Amino acid sequence: MSVPSGQGVTGHLQWLLRHFRREWQLYVLLAPTIIWLLLFLYKPMYGLQVAFKDYSIFRGVAGSPWIGFEHFHTLFGSEQFLRALKNTVIISFYSLLIGFPVPILLALMFNEVLNQTFRKTAQTIVYLPHFISSVIIAGIVITAFSPSAGVINTFLGWFGIDSIYFLTKPEWFRPIFVGTGIWQEAGFQSIVYLAAIAGVSPTLYESAVVDGASRWQMMWKVTIPCILPTIIIMLIIRIGNILEVSFEMIILLYQPATYETGDVVNTFIYRQGIQAGQYDFAAAAGLFNAVIAFVLVVTANSISRRYSRTSLW
Amino acid sequence: MANMNLYSRGDRIFVVTNMVLIGMFAISTLYPFIYITSLSFSSGFEARAGNVILTPVQVTVEAYKYVLSDPQFWISYKNTFIYTIGGTLMSLAFIIPGAYALSRPQLLGRRFWNLTVAFTMWFNAGLIPFFLNMRDLGLLDSYFGIIIGFAVNGFNIILLRNFFESVPQSFEEAARMDGANEFQVLWKVYIPLSKPAIATIALFCIVSRWNGFFWAMVLLQDDDKIPLQVFLRHTIATLSDDQEFGATLFDATYSFETVSAAIIVCSIIPVLIIYPFMQKYFEKGILLGGVKE
Numbered sequence: 269m270s271v272p273s274g275q276g277v278t279g280h281l282q283w284l285l286r287h288f289r290r291e292w293q294l295y296v297l298l299a300p301t302i303i304w305l306l307l308f309l310y311k312p313m314y315g316l317q318v319a320f321k322d323y324s325i326f327r328g329v330a331g332s333p334w335i336g337f338e339h340f341h342t343l344f345g346s347e348q349f350l351r352a353l354k355n356t357v358i359i360s361f362y363s364l365l366i367g368f369p370v371p372i373l374l375a376l377m378f379n380e381v382l383n384q385t386f387r388k389t390a391q392t393i394v395y396l397p398h399f400i401s402s403v404i405i406a407g408i409v410i411t412a413f414s415p416s417a418g419v420i421n422t423f424l425g426w427f428g429i430d431s432i433y434f435l436t437k438p439e440w441f442r443p444i445f446v447g448t449g450i451w452q453e454a455g456f457q458s459i460v461y462l463a464a465i466a467g468v469s470p471t472l473y474e475s476a477v478v479d480g481a482s483r484w485q486m487m488w489k490v491t492i493p494c495i496l497p498t499i500i501i502m503l504i505i506r507i508g509n510i511l512e513v514s515f516e517m518i519i520l521l522y523q524p525a526t527y528e529t530g531d532v533v534n535t536f537i538y539r540q541g542i543q544a545g546q547y548d549f550a551a552a553a554g555l556f557n558a559v560i561a562f563v564l565v566v567t568a569n570s571i572s573r574r575y576s577r578t579s580l581w
Numbered sequence: 582m583a584n585m586n587l588y589s590r591g592d593r594i595f596v597v598t599n600m601v602l603i604g605m606f607a608i609s610t611l612y613p614f615i616y617i618t619s620l621s622f623s624s625g626f627e628a629r630a631g632n633v634i635l636t637p638v639q640v641t642v643e644a645y646k647y648v649l650s651d652p653q654f655w656i657s658y659k660n661t662f663i664y665t666i667g668g669t670l671m672s673l674a675f676i677i678p679g680a681y682a683l684s685r686p687q688l689l690g691r692r693f694w695n696l697t698v699a700f701t702m703w704f705n706a707g708l709i710p711f712f713l714n715m716r717d718l719g720l721l722d723s724y725f726g727i728i729i730g731f732a733v734n735g736f737n738i739i740l741l742r743n744f745f746e747s748v749p750q751s752f753e754e755a756a757r758m759d760g761a762n763e764f765q766v767l768w769k770v771y772i773p774l775s776k777p778a779i780a781t782i783a784l785f786c787i788v789s790r791w792n793g794f795f796w797a798m799v800l801l802q803d804d805d806k807i808p809l810q811v812f813l814r815h816t817i818a819t820l821s822d823d824q825e826f827g828a829t830l831f832d833a834t835y836s837f838e839t840v841s842a843a844i845i846v847c848s849i850i851p852v853l854i855i856y857p858f859m860q861k862y863f864e865k866g867i868l869l870g871g872v873k874e
Contacts (some may be wrong), residue, residue: 287689293763294682298694301679304733307718309701312710329713374606380599392860393607399852399859401792403810407817407845408613411620417838419616422631455610459863483592516795520814534708541709542799554707562704 319555323548332548339552349553352536355529360510362446368506370454372499375461376487394455406520409448410435435521441530445521449514464498465491501572508568511561533557614849621645621843625836644839648847656805657812658847660724661791664808667728669786675733676741676782681767683738684745695742702735715800722802731789731796737782744778745771781862788859791852809848817841 288295314329319339321332343349374394381387397405412418413434421431434440468491476486515534522530533553541550615635620628624639632638648654682688683695720726753761753770761769772779794810801807807815 287687291687291689291763294685294688297678297763297767298682298688301675301682301733301738302694302697304675304729305697305701308711308714308730308733309706312706312714313704315710315713316706318710318713328717374603377599377603380596381603382596383600386600386603390603390607394610395860395863396856397610399788399792399856400849401794401810403792403794403814403817404845404848407813407841408617410817411838411841412613412616414838417629417631417633417836419631419634422634425631451610451613455606482589483595519795537708538799542712547709547713551707551709554709558705558707565703 316551316555318548319552321548323551339549340556342549343552343556348531349533349536351528352531352533356511356513356532356534359442359445359513359530359532362442363449363513364506364510366446367450367454368503370450371457372461372495374454374458375465375495376491378458378462379465379491380483380487391455394458396455397452398456400452402514402517402520405448405452406517409444409521413444436523436525438526438529441522441526445518445530448517448521460502461495461498464495468494497575500575504568504572504575508565509561510564511557617842617845621839621846623839625834625839628838628842629836641834643834644843645847647835647840648843653804653812654809654844654847657807657809660806661808661810663724664727664793664797665787665790667724668731668790669783671728671732672734672737672786673779673783676737677772677779678767679733680738680741681745681763681771683742685763695739698735698738702739712799721800722806724806726800727793727797730800731793737785741775741778741782744775748774777862784855784859784862787855788852813841813844813848816844 318329318332320334320336321329322335323329323332327333378387378391381390413420415421415431415433418434420434425431432440434444472490472494473486476490481489511533513532513534515532515538518530518532518535519538522535534557537550537553537557540546540553616633619635619637620633621644622637622640622642623633624641624643627633627638679698683691683698685691688694715721715726715730718726720730748771752774753766756766756770792810793808794814797808798811798814801811
């Protein structure tokens, strides 16, 4: 829609009026979504100011007095917060290091399956855990790792290993959490790579066959180079989301005994803010987290856009 | 790739090894569900002793009797249905018109509105401001709060907008000739043409509603309003933290392990029922919305 030029302000106004008279329905359709976003997502952004305030419930967000960066000062003097920050980065790093290659491997392996029934069945099974709630997954983990009844300790018992109360052991928290995440999501994440593999031109394989390449060689020389851009984009996105640890699962699995290795920024915020009622202080931690995450995501996205013209948005 | 012949012995070894590995991965995915199901049908005594490995030991349905006779189980099951159906319908009522408007080239400030949606995907005020906002809006401890508070999601809007944009103009021309307005074009042309995309979004909403736990736990205090996931969490937490109560529940026929397992099974069943329908859609859905030029 181009605005007619050369008619001055009244011309523009008339044009606008005509536009709204003709297209008002579009704005009626759009309004609910925009109002919702303002009310439920943008208004809380305005509410972030409590991070710089001495918030009291009775005075409300706008009425509470400003105190500047005091909460941030406390935050960076707080060993608990620094520990949570450290845990977030470490857990994310492990998830990335171990969890990132698994879906790629799965996709490559699925691609090599010739029997379609077998392939479909296996895919149906490995996608499933993605759709199961974290409460259920955590419930299964808690049951399976329990010291008396858990099947894991039964297995260990066969090898003469004494039963371990895994979920109270700080050294076991990260492996269990990261492993659970991979178990739950790797299959589903392989879909993106399978789509990339499906897009590889068949003529490449045909000429490889003519050259007498084995399937193993074709995987290394054709498939992997062709999906490399997808792999790199996914890697950049994952690095951009390094502060995104699925804290829902952590809340369900951790306990005071494992805070040492399992407490992350969002679980810290949940305890300090929602459970202990220190809203202003917890909001400061949240703001810090959100700003870093925002910078990381935007950076990752612009790198990915430059690299491949493909980006998340 | 699939119709290619196997040429060498090396290839055959490769393919077979590969199938075995995939089979193992699939089994390890499936095993925890089998384990939990077997546990739920085993006696409390055997479960507690760690004797359940693969199949139920001393088959009994006592754990299910215990769960199904708990009124709180039925209340939260009903609530989960209310949140899932109400929430999904609410989401669609916002997302479909919003995505349609955003897909129209004649919308003034289209870039700005799209950015308003997309920005919420990059920056989030976080738990505390969202919580305080819900409290200020008087939406704590209410069905309506849960249903409306999570209705819109930038990802879903953009996914559907992309789909609407890919619908060729020619489809709506006939309707326009007949003098249809925007509401009619959306209702009679775009919605019928976009059934797969809308179904994908509806399924995403259903799954996230059915599984939703964290905010339901935070926002709802009243036991009459909690969904199944929160009930399940309470049960597992109470039973495993409170050894004494765990011990009182311990019985030759059922134990807290078998009771938890039974609730887990009851809550997975509806997901398993709709899973085959979802599978048709989610692969496309991811690719439709995930990556945009």
